[in-house]
Amino acid sequence: MRKVSKMSIIKDFLLQLTFMAIPIFIYNTFITERVKNTENRKIIMTILWGISIIGCMSFPVVFGHNTRLELRVIPLVLGTLYGGFFPGIVLSALIILYRFSFGVDLGFYNTVLVLLFSLPVILYFQRSFAHSKKDMRVKIAVSLSFYYCAVGLTWLGILRGFSKENLTVPIIHLIFAVTVTWCFTLLIESIRDIHQLRLEMQKSEKLRIIGELTSVFAHEIRNPMQATRGFLQLLNDPDLPDKKKEYIQISLDELDRANEIINDFLSIGKPSTDDKERINTGYQIQRVVNIIQSYTLNRNVEIKTDISEDCMIYANPQRLNQSLINILKNAIESMPNGGTVWVTCHATEDQYIKITIKDQGTGMTKKQMDRLGSPYYSLKESGTGLGMMVSYQIITSFKGKIQVKSEKGIGTEFIILFPQIN
Ligand code: ADP
Ligand code: MG
Numbered sequence: 154m155r156k157v158s159k160m161s162i163i164k165d166f167l168l169q170l171t172f173m174a175i176p177i178f179i180y181n182t183f184i185t186e187r188v189k190n191t192e193n194r195k196i197i198m199t200i201l202w203g204i205s206i207i208g209c210m211s212f213p214v215v216f217g218h219n220t221r222l223e224l225r226v227i228p229l230v231l232g233t234l235y236g237g238f239f240p241g242i243v244l245s246a247l248i249i250l251y252r253f254s255f256g257v258d259l260g261f262y263n264t265v266l267v268l269l270f271s272l273p274v275i276l277y278f279q280r281s282f283a284h285s286k287k288d289m290r291v292k293i294a295v296s297l298s299f300y301y302c303a304v305g306l307t308w309l310g311i312l313r314g315f316s317k318e319n320l321t322v323p324i325i326h327l328i329f330a331v332t333v334t335w336c337f338t339l340l341i342e343s344i345r346d347i348h349q350l351r352l353e354m355q356k357s358e359k360l361r362i363i364g365e366l367t368s369v370f371a372h373e374i375r376n377p378m379q380a381t382r383g384f385l386q387l388l389n390d391p392d393l394p395d396k397k398k399e400y401i402q403i404s405l406d407e408l409d410r411a412n413e414i415i416n417d418f419l420s421i422g423k424p425s426t427d428d429k430e431r432i433n434t435g436y437q438i439q440r441v442v443n444i445i446q447s448y449t450l451n452r453n454v455e456i457k458t459d460i461s462e463d464c465m466i467y468a469n470p471q472r473l474n475q476s477l478i479n480i481l482k483n484a485i486e487s488m489p490n491g492g493t494v495w496v497t498c499h500a501t502e503d504q505y506i507k508i509t510i511k512d513q514g515t516g517m518t519k520k521q522m523d524r525l526g527s528p529y530y531s532l533k534e535s536g537t538g539l540g541m542m543v544s545y546q547i548i549t550s551f552k553g554k555i556q557v558k559s560e561k562g563i564g565t566e567f568i569i570l571f572p573q574i575n
Pocket of ligand 1: 483484512514516517532533538540541542
């Protein structure tokens with residue numbers, strides 16, 4: 154008789170675990186790849202975690218007479234932490250409604266009280282959870298599940314009396330819940346890591362092919378361009394009317410610009426072998442700002458500059474400009490609703506040229522800043538994730554240093570230091 158009940162406890166417990174596992178596996182096999190819209194994903198996940206909660210509550214682990222143990226706390230905590238505010242509220246409401254349908258008794262009041270005390274705490278930690286690293290996430294999830302169970306235990310004690318008899322099952326429940334939360338959060342995080350890695354590999358493969366193709370195209374396009382440029386120069390007769398001379402000059406300039414863009418493409422990822430020279434950084438930055446101005450026109454972005462004249466460094470001007478353009482473009486793109494970008498360039502007392510580029514954009518979290526400059530890391534829908542990598546490569550090749558200060562929602566500041574020359 155005893156053996157049978159033990160087996161059925163294990164069976165019930167395994168069933169509870171299955172309810173937890175189903176949303177995770179459905180999510181990772183069907184949802185992540187196919188549903189791109191985050192809102193839709195959240196709705197689907199809320200439904201899946203909701204089903205998991207109903208499953209847990211409908212088929213609890215039964216310990217002898219009238220003692221039930223179930224793990225609804227886990228879908229609630231995981232659903233809220235990964236989903237956010239809205240899923241948290243929906244899942245809690247579901248728990249209360251479903252418990253209500255069993256009848257209003259002590260257990261029902263206990264459910265409501267526990268949720269009242271723990272949901273705000275879970276929601277409060279959800280924000281830091283979203284910005285945390287893997288280890289921290291596991292800790293937060295485990296602590297919250299511990300907290301929920303401890304609150305439940307306390308209220309049960311208050312409502313029924315703190316006796317050993319009353320509290321044995323809740324304590325077992327707490328231990329189970331915490332252990333299972335730990336396992337499942339680790340599982341989710343590992344799956345996410347693997348998924349992220351796979352995406353990056355796909356992206357890098359795509360870019361490798363694009364890179365090979367562009368380099369072939371670039372060479373093929375350059376030859377006819379050079380020919381055109383040569384003949385345009387031949388057309389440039391001193392007797393021509395001014396208007397026509399101007400047109401020819403514009404054509405030459407535009408051809409040179411196209412050529413520069415092609416050069417930039419070709420230089421992606423390649424080590425710098427360019428010749429360095431003495432250049433005036435202030436002058437170059439002013440040029441870059443003038444070029445990028447066209448990019449800010451319909452974005453409602455203003456660029457303010459404070460640039461000193463005498464900032465000589467040893468570098469290659471085209472490559473320096475390319476690195477600055479990449480950083481400036483990111484600054485502008487980080488402000489979809491417009492704003493101001495400040496660009497400064499001054500000599501410091503300890504013989505450095507200090508360039509700062511500061512925006513009022515979305516900012517980055519610590520984690521995002523850590524990954525900045527690694528290839529193919531982009532949070533933009535059509536981003537390449539190459540801009541910062543190229544910039545970092547170029548700046549370090551001129552013995553420069555880069556510091557990034559950023560705060561989510563406030564803005565980002567890039568500080569670049571080059572050794573000054575006289
Ligand atoms: P891409 O611009 O193609 O996305 P980048 O290498 O230029 O690639 O930038 C990588 C990522 O770094 C961007 O997707 C963005 O998320 C982040 N980033 C870079 N600069 C800024 C900035 N000024 N403000 C906010 N995020 C930034
Ligand atoms: Mg960019």
